[in-house]
Amino acid sequence: MTGIDDVAKLAGVSTATVSRALSGRGHVAPRTREKVAAAASQLGYVVNADASSLATGRTRNVGVVVPFLNRWFYTAVIEGAQRRLMQYGYDLTLYNLSGHDDERSSVFEHFLLRKRVDAVLAVSLELTEQEVDSLHALGRPLVGVGGPIPGVxxxxxxDVAVTKLATEHLLSLGHRVIGHIGGDVERELSFHLPTNRRHGYELALREAGIEPDPALYYPAVFTMESGYQAAKQLLGEPRIRPTALVAASDEMAIGAMLAARDMGLSVPGDLSVIGIDNHELAPFFGLSTVDQHPGLQGERAVELLMEALQPSGGADSVPAVDQPLPFDLIVRDSTARVPLQPAAVESAHG
Amino acid sequence: MTGIDDVAKLAGVSTATVSRALSGRGHVAPRTREKVAAAASQLGYVVNADASSLATGRTRNVGVVVPFLNRWFYTAVIEGAQRRLMQYGYDLTLYNLSGHDDERSSVFEHFLLRKRVDAVLAVSLELTEQEVDSLHALGRPLVGVGGPIPGVxxxxxxDVAVTKLATEHLLSLGHRVIGHIGGDVERELSFHLPTNRRHGYELALREAGIEPDPALYYPAVFTMESGYQAAKQLLGEPRIRPTALVAASDEMAIGAMLAARDMGLSVPGDLSVIGIDNHELAPFFGLSTVDQHPGLQGERAVELLMEALQPSGGADSVPAVDQPLPFDLIVRDSTARVPLQPAAVESAHG
DNA sequence: CAGTTGAGTGCAAGCGCTTGCAAACTGGGG
DNA sequence: CCCCAGTTTGCAAGCGCTTGCACTCAACTG
Structure with missing residues (x-):
């Protein structure tokens, strides 16, 4: 295996010079640098990451922890993070907590502690104080994406603004009876997100002079199936049939669209539906939504970590998040002006 | 930061003994072992992975390379691989090739070569000879999942058997005019998979004494949208309307179901549809399918790699794959006996 | 009872790189 | 021509762990 000595020998310099020439640290004469670069590429030399890590104390690797993998949002965040990390020359080591409980503790008490990562990115995770502490004790910067972690x-x-925007879009189309399918506070991973999204929905209504009707809200988990069931409930209620629905996620929204169709309602003819996410399936279903650019969130998170890893910034001093994250209303075919008079619901299917 | 010396001091032994006690290599008296374990846990000591790697030459980390992340199959494989790796105490470093072309070359010519991984798992990737060689030159075992890589x-x-099974299921329900929506050989990542799946479909028909009709095949990429379009084409053909469809993936199959509905056909009343995968959405759509257990494939792949990493097995001598991978027909609500007489197609929607 | 064996432990030499320090060299000013 | 400052390079001491070798000691063997 070719090592730094081989390169040094071939280039006729010391290993110290090779190291400096290749890493760009310290002074190296331009001609020397070229010689070294030539020798390295001739030998196909790539620095041994472990040896380098040991010597410098920096691994050029960050750990990304996710609750599980099979959710569009997580993978989109990971893709974004990876893209940026690669540009910085960093590796991404993935920790997936979807297994048993002891998988989680083993990640935090063993895997992350063996100093293989310089920093940790937690996606949609509520970390315990203990977990945060153990990472900080190691001096590893930590940032979260998609869910507030106390002290991180x-x-x-x-989330408030996002659903508010979605709801306002419906209001602007003349809708006044607007239902909401939101995360179930009891059953979701993150407590705040569903609450905030519901809050944004209510806020928009109140600003339009409409008092939110609790009967128009139905809880669900963030899946298509759950959105389907929730919509069935909301639309089956004969007393007050909404003319529009805002769902807390696109998957729920798509479920709701399918439910409406199964009930003989046309979207957007009889019912407008809007989601949040701009999920990869949203274009196919013609779903209006609010894009939250998860890939960008991953990229930003990495940039934050990189700043924190600069020697200038203190060990666990991740710079505060200042600039707000962008989100954009995307209007497709699932939202339209309120119908003049509501359609009747056929007998529920299935 | 607590190191091995701290543990040694606290336990009153040498660092060599600590190393042996904690790693389980070499002889250590039971009482000594306990003392060391106690000291280590008291100090919260976790061995430094980089130092250990440098000393042993083994990183306890494997690289997983995927073409991109946002496909159910890949994440399912990764989850399985991760689960098993964790049990072995291994980390998983993820490389995603979805970016530019130079991202791919940078992964293979730089990231994977810096000796941070002991082995590489390639998911649904056709590697070039050069890429395979450079990994072998490093003595890193390599296995692939979900797509044949020459020499690996x-x-x-x-894939032949899987679609054959799906097609036979339809045949057993009395269907005789069965269409196929398959991967587009021109546009897919892997050349073999779509061809094989189509082959299985044709094989089943021939064995039932039916000559496959090319007009009943329509190419598509592995997405819902593409399945939708393909189904529209196949079902819109008035000359020969199939009573059943086998799609090369569940996502295509779901797209086909939606297309059928939009055309006024009921599934399975007028049209049976079956897919391949057992995608997470399959239960929701009531889709009959063939489960290919991707998580299990990831686990198996890891087991193979672990065997190859045993000192007994030669460096790049991954044991041959002997036992076939399991797959299972799952019958839900999208397949039924052939209708006595075909329904008429309403005017196509959209 | 001396000799052999093997378990249990410690010493110290690495693993392949980085980097503080110092030496060697360069060029410009006095 | 000498001196100084700045640049370029090499020496060698680590980084934190593992492991071959050597040593001690107790248990056996003949």
């Missing part, structure tokens, strides 16, 4: 800088869109 | 042990279900 967290990147997250303004 | 690859785990993959029997």
């Amino acid at each position: 800088p967290t990147l997250s869109i303004d | 042990p690859t785990l993959s279900i029997d």
Whole structure:
């Protein structure tokens, strides 16, 4: 295996010079640098990451922890993070907590502690104080994405503003009876997100002079199936049939669209539906939504970590998150002006 | 930061003994072992992975390379691989090739070469000879999942058998005019998979004494949208309307179901549809399918790699794949006996 | 009872790189 | 021509762990 000595020998310099020439640290004469670069590429030499880590104390690797993998949002965040990390020359080591409980503790009490990562990115995770502490004790910067972690800088869109925007879009189309399918506070991973999104929905209504009707809200988990069931409930209620629905996620929204269709309602003819996410399936279903650019969130998180890793910034001093994350209303075919008179619901299917 | 010396001091032994006690290599008296374990846990000591790697030459880390992340199959494989790796005490470093072309080359020519991984798992990737060689030159075992790589042990279900099974299910329900929506050989990542799946479909028909009709095949990429479009084409053909469809993936199959509905056909009343995968959305859509257990494929791949990493097995001698991968027919609500007489197609929607 | 064996432990030499320090060299000013 | 400052390079001491070798000691063997 070719090592730094081989390169040094071939280039006719010391290993110290090779190291400096290749890493760009310290002074090296331009001609020497070229010689070294030539020798390295001739030998196909790539620095041994472990040896380098041991010597410098920096691994050029960050750990990304996710609750599980099979959710569009997480993978989108990871893709974004990875993209940026690669540009910085960093590796991404993935920890997936979807297994048993002891998988989680083993990640935090063993895997993350063996100093293989310089920093940790937690996606949609509520960390315990203990977990945060153990990472900080190691001097490893930590940032979260998509869910507030107490005492940790967290990147997250303004969940209130996002649903408010979605709801306002419906209001602007003349809708006045607007239902909401939101995260179930009891059953979701993150407590704040569903609450905030519901809050944004209510806020928009109140600003339009409409008092939110609790009967128009139905809880669900963030899946298509759950959105389907929730919509069935909301639309089956004969007393007050909404003319529009805002769902806390696109997957729920798509479920709701399918439910409406199964009930003989046309979207957007009889019912407008809007989601949050801009999920990869949203274009296919023609779903209006609010894009929250998860890939961008991943990229931003990495940039934050990189700043924290600069020697200038203190060990666990991740710079505060200042600039707000962007989100954009995307209007497709699932939202339209309120119908002049509501359609009747056929007998529920299935 | 507590190191091995601290533990040694506290336990009153040498660092060599600590190392042996904690790693389980070499002889250590039971009482000594306990003392060391106690000291280590008291100090919260976790061995420094980099130092250990440098000394042993083994990183306890494997690289997983995927073409991109946002596909159910890949994440399912990764989850399985991760689960098993964690049990072995290994980390998983993820490389995602979804970016530019130079991202791919940078992964293979730089990231994977810096000796941070002991082995590489390639998911649904066709590696070039050069890429395979450079990994072998490093003595890193390599296995593939979900797509044959020349000269590399690859785990993959029997794609012919899988579609054959799906087609036979339809045949057993009395269907005789069965369409196929398959991967587009021109546009897919892997050349073999779509061809094999189509082959299985044709094989089943021939064995039932039916000559496959090319007009009943329509190419598509592995997405819902593409399945939708393909189904529209196949079902819109008035000359020969199939009573059943086998799609090369669940996502395509779901797209096909939606297309059928939009055309006024009921599933399975007028049209049976079956897919391949057992995608997470399959239960929701009531889709009959063939489960290919991707998580299990990831686990198996890891087991193979671990065997190859045993000092007994030669460096790049991954054991041959012997046992076939399991797959199972799952019958839900999208397949039924052939209708006595075909329904008429309403005017196509959209 | 001396000799052999093997378990249990410690010493110290690495693993492949980085970097503080100092030496060697360069060029410009006095 | 000498001196100084700045640049370029090499020496060698680590980084935190593992492991071959050597040593001690107790248990056996003949």
